[in-house]
Amino acid sequence: MEKVKNIAVLTSGGDAPGMNAAIRAVVRACSYYEVECFGVYKGYEGLIHNEMEKLNARSVRNIINKGGTFLKSARSNDFRTEEGRKKAHDNLIKNSIDALIVIGGDGSFTGALKLSEEFNFPVVGIPGTIDNDINGTDYTIGYDTALNTVVEAIDKIRDTASSHNRLFLIEVMGRDAGDIALNAGIGAGAEEILIPEEDMGIDRLIESLRKSKKTGKTSSIIVVAEGDKSGKNIFELGEYVEENLEDYEVRVSVLGHIQRGGAPSCYDRVLASKLGVGAVETLLEGKSQVMIGIVHKQVTIVPLTTALGKRTHKHDRLIKVADITSV
Numbered sequence: 001m002e003k004v005k006n007i008a009v010l011t012s013g014g015d016a017p018g019m020n021a022a023i024r025a026v027v028r029a030c031s032y033y034e035v036e037c038f039g040v041y042k043g044y045e046g047l048i049h050n051e052m053e054k055l056n057a058r059s060v061r062n063i064i065n066k067g068g069t070f071l072k073s074a075r076s077n078d079f080r081t082e083e084g085r086k087k088a089h090d091n092l093i094k095n096s097i098d099a100l101i102v103i104g105g106d107g108s109f110t111g112a113l114k115l116s117e118e119f120n121f122p123v124v125g126i127p128g129t130i131d132n133d134i135n136g137t138d139y140t141i142g143y144d145t146a147l148n149t150v151v152e153a154i155d156k157i158r159d160t161a162s163s164h165n166r167l168f169l170i171e172v173m174g175r176d177a178g179d180i181a182l183n184a185g186i187g188a189g190a191e192e193i194l195i196p197e198e199d200m201g202i203d204r205l206i207e208s209l210r211k212s213k214k215t216g217k218t219s220s221i222i223v224v225a226e227g228d229k230s231g232k233n234i235f236e237l238g239e240y241v242e243e244n245l246e247d248y249e250v251r252v253s254v255l256g257h258i259q260r261g262g263a264p265s266c267y268d269r270v271l272a273s274k275l276g277v278g279a280v281e282t283l284l285e286g287k288s289q290v291m292i293g294i295v296h297k298q299v300t301i302v303p304l305t306t307a308l309g310k311r312t313h314k315h316d317r318l319i320k321v322a323d324i325t326s327v
């Protein structure tokens with residue numbers, strides 16, 4: 001691979017708090033290592049439509065503390081097609097860009113890998129998603145902030161649940177991953193947690209709630225991940241619980257997109273800074289088709305194919321902790 005002189009960076013998929021901090025770190029690492037940096041707007045959509053501009057160290061001032069992504073993000077259907085990726089590649093070449101950093105989730109990495117394989121173009125991924133659903137990294141950028149947002153929201157709901165002796169079902173994000181539900185659920189002291197990776201069974205849920213009522217509980221919080229396996233949406237689940245559990249008034253709360261916003265936590269800012277610098281250094285070392293992640297506090301480099309593979313990370317221990325601590 002020839003020496004990298006011009007690097008482009010984009011954010012893609014659902015935005016996540018800390019994406020700005022990651023862009024800032026990429027831009028400033030480029031400045032440190034004296035390579036040009038281009039910011040691409042609106043993820044792969046912007047690449048297809050040639051929406052990019054040169055960034056310098058001053059372009060990214062005062063953004064480390066801001067949620068969202070100033071480069072904007074998008075879900076691009078066109079990039080899923082070979083034709084779309086060809087347009088994107090043509091624009092990279094037209095702007096003399098010789099490597100691309102993609103900050104995003106699993107879908108964004110899948111797209112990056114395809115682009116790289118089809119055109120032999122160097123890419124490095126930085127995991128940026130609140131879902132924490134990427135293999136080969138302990139944390140993704142935005143996850144810690146989202147957890148804190150969820151815990152704060154559940155704490156507030158607990159106040160009203162307790163005042164009215166009610167049972168609340170609270171839906172959190174996570175189509176395929178229970179990380180937010182499980183960790184925020186434990187952190188907020190939820191009685192039950194439903195996640196996509198584990199089918200608890202509705203009858204066991206009712207039984208368990210009935211038991212805890214008998215032990216003197218007067219209100220309950222059930223955290224439900226979007227992709228839970230009950231086969232019912234959260235409102236249907238709420239109705240089912242109300243019909244099958246005596247003496248409880250049930251309410252449903254969907255936390256929604258507040259989980260994606262807000263100022264990044266210090267953890268996410270530092271993580272984003274480490275991974276942003278690591279991504280530029282990795283490209284300058286001539287590596288490609290890899291993700292920069294964090295494992296046991298160490299920045300690590302793993303193939304994108306590994307990042308996209310089945311997660312080795314298991315929830316078993318946390319599920320047990322949740323069971324023991326929620327009685």
Ligand SMILES: Nc1ncnc2c1ncn2[C@@H]1O[C@H](COP(=O)(O)OP(=O)(O)OP(=O)(O)O)[C@@H](O)[C@H]1O
Nearest residue numbers: 013014075076079080104105106107108110111129
């Ligand atoms: N199979 C694929 N082939 C090509 N491009 C893809 C593919 N999957 C996803 N992409 C591209 O990546 C973009 C982002 O993917 P996706 O919407 O799955 O979000 P993500 O990166 O997984 O983030 P999050 O899950 O946090 O929202 C898609 O809009 C699309 O442009």
Ligand SMILES: O=P(O)(O)OC[C@H]1O[C@](O)(CO)[C@@H](O)[C@@H]1O
Nearest residue numbers: 014015129130131173174175226
């Ligand atoms: O509203 P959107 O952008 O389609 O995204 C919703 C999805 O994105 C995620 O928040 C990840 O960013 C998922 O947990 C959620 O299912």
Ligand SMILES: [Mg+2]
Nearest residue numbers: 105106107129
């Ligand atoms: Mg995803």
